[in-house]
Amino acid sequence: MSNLTTQAGANVTKNRNLYVGGSDIPTILGINKYKTQFELAQEKVGIKPNEFKGNEYTEFGNIMEPQIRDYINAVNSIHEVHFKEKTMVDEERNIRSNVDGFDAEYGLLLEIKTHGKNLDTKPYIAQMQLYMWHLGIEEGWLALYERPDNFDTEFDPNRLQIEVIERDDEFIQKILNAIETFWIRCEFLKDNPNAAEQEFIDFGQNEVMIFAREVSKLEMQLAEFKEIEKQYKEAKQQLHDAMEAYDIKKYETDVVTVTRVLPGERKSFDSKRFKQDYPDLAEEYQKMSKTKGSVRIKVKEDK
Incomplete structure (x- = not known):
């Protein structure tokens, strides 16, 4: 040895x-x-x-x-x-x-x-x-x-x-x-050099809890915003319909200028139809890209 x-x-x-x-x-x-x-x-x-x-x-x-x-x-x-x-x-x-x-x-x-x-x-x-x-x-x-x-x-x-x-x-x-x-x-x-072992272990979990609370708060605000956005789109459509009915091209207030845009046409690529008609070619042009990790948030409905 x-x-x-x-x-x-x-x-x-x-x-x-x-x-x-x-x-x-x-x-x-x-x-x-x-x-x-x-x-x-x-x-x-x-x-x-x-x-x-x-x-x-x-x-x-x-x-x-x-x-x-x-x-x-x-x-x-x-x-x-x-x-x-x-x-x-x-x-x-x-x-x-x-x-x-x-x-x-x-x-x-x-x-x-x-x-x-x-x-x-x-x-x-x-x-x-x-x-x-x-x-x-x-x-x-x-x-x-x-x-x-x-x-x-x-x-x-x-x-x-x-x-x-x-x-x-x-x-x-x-x-x-x-x-x-x-x-x-x-x-x-x-x-916190005098922290106990359980405090050390819980720290990461506590940090998650802090961020989770913040995300929950923002998620509720976002839900309220989505409702406002819905109301905004409805009011915007009603404004358009009224301007069209009275053939008004432009309307101004102290804070905004509203211009009615006439209907028209635009070209777009029908990717769904392309994949159906040319599946092999569509697969050849598929590009793989990396995605970042994320969290999925779902607001619980009131029971």
Whole structure:
């Protein structure tokens, strides 16, 4: 067994409080049994220091990671797969991704994990989804190396298995939303460093409640406006009919000038008929565009 130390690399720890990293994702999603989102936020905002400096498990992983990567590169050399470490930073979302391996030519991610007997891959897959989003790729390899009881660091290929993980855009959006909410809560914690954990968790919900009340108020005003608009259109039509009956072209008041517009014709494209007559051609000219997320509001009717 090698002499294991517990010093994390500088690329992992530098400015850690400024970013969310892949290892933070399980905590933010609530699937990390060792740390809560509240505890992570306290570390990010500087209320409590991150006292974890590593242990024999993490150091074993640090020692084995390059060996595992080199082995995978070697056995896949016939396909010219060559994984290299890579770091990406999204300053807008405050996300930093340190990946164990990336092959740019094949657009392939490699995530290496050493584990014990009780294996749970959910946290690893969550990390990989963030990395695939950050890299803009569709697939990754999850390399799982079972740790021997004596922590022997001599590489044994029989302990290695690889799972192919595909990109899940729905899951990725959930992760990005959770990160955004986490940073909002961190801002709340900065302003309220003595806040309890439940206050921290409820903050996002309270913010939703505030906006929901505002939207409800505006929605009711909008409903009133629609009724006014209906009355306006009816009055406008009555005005037109009266001006037409008495052949009045223009009428002025102190505040408005009303001009009667004579009926006429205009051309328009009948897209419905075009689709019916030329379905294949219409399909060829269809354009796909992205839409922003939104909320749908429905006013409840009085019972």
